[in-house]
Amino acid sequence: MKQTYRSRFAFVMAWVWLAFVALNVWDLIVRYNGKASLVALAVLGALTALVYAVALRPATVFTEAGLVGRNPFRTTFLPWAAIEDVTVSHAITVRHGDDRVLRLWTPMSSARERARAQRRGAATEQRGRFKTEPTLPRAEQAAAEAFAGKTHADWVGEQIRERAESARRRGEEAAPARTSWSYDAIGLLVVAVALVVAAIVA
Structure with missing residues (x-):
């Protein structure tokens, strides 16, 4: 999918x-x-x-076979097993074979979004047993906890990392990246x- x-x-x-x-x-x-x-x-x-x-x-696309990074003028396909490391700052950076780096154009996180995410995470941690806050349904509460302190870019970076680790555990081949204009x-x-x-x- x-x-x-x-x-x-x-x-x-x-x-x-x-x-x-x-x-x-x-x-x-x-x-x-x-x-x-x-x-x-x-x-x-x-x-x-x-x-x-x-x-x-620009878009970051997850397929069954791997990660597709669509930047303004180039498209890069990376098999999941070829991904070695993922770091997130204002953009998602994916490191793969021979110290090569793919910088994804989207999603990015601005300083304002990161500060808002940190405040949201702090608010989640401060909730006590006897707080008079409205109770969220279980699904919404799980989603809020998953995103607490994280930007959209952080969450997508985690998904890339998890898929790469899962592909390596299955023994998939770490084929080289394919880039096209x-x-x-x-x-x-x-x-x-x-x-x-x-x-x-x-």
Whole structure:
């Protein structure tokens, strides 16, 4: 079963940007006034290609066979058994064969999110037997304890580590990573830049 993790904030803001672009494109087409409209359309296209590359495309994907890290311009596949170590700071860093490192673009943790997670963890620890707090259902309480003091990136990093250890225990082969270029994102940027140049020169 495939599981995909990405930055919720970036994903939502990217779709907000696409809605904004759609409205502006409609307005520029309806009120077309020559070269200025062409340049504006080309600039919107270039910015949209950039938004796709850095906000919509990046994702961390769990598959049965391994970890897929989709960064703006490259996609890396790592078999679970090939993962040697996982560290989490503001981003998740996955170390694999020959001291190579894969830095995942998403999910990331900001300083604000980490501080909020630490406060949440401290609040969980302070709960006493006679506190007059509302009682959570067992499932919600287990989820709260699992996430106490952790950011989303911390939790995803733990899941990667656990899957890698499980694959090694099963004796799976630690095959090398496979990396490929993201031709869709690169193609979009090339086309968008070409449109901007053509609109300026025309």
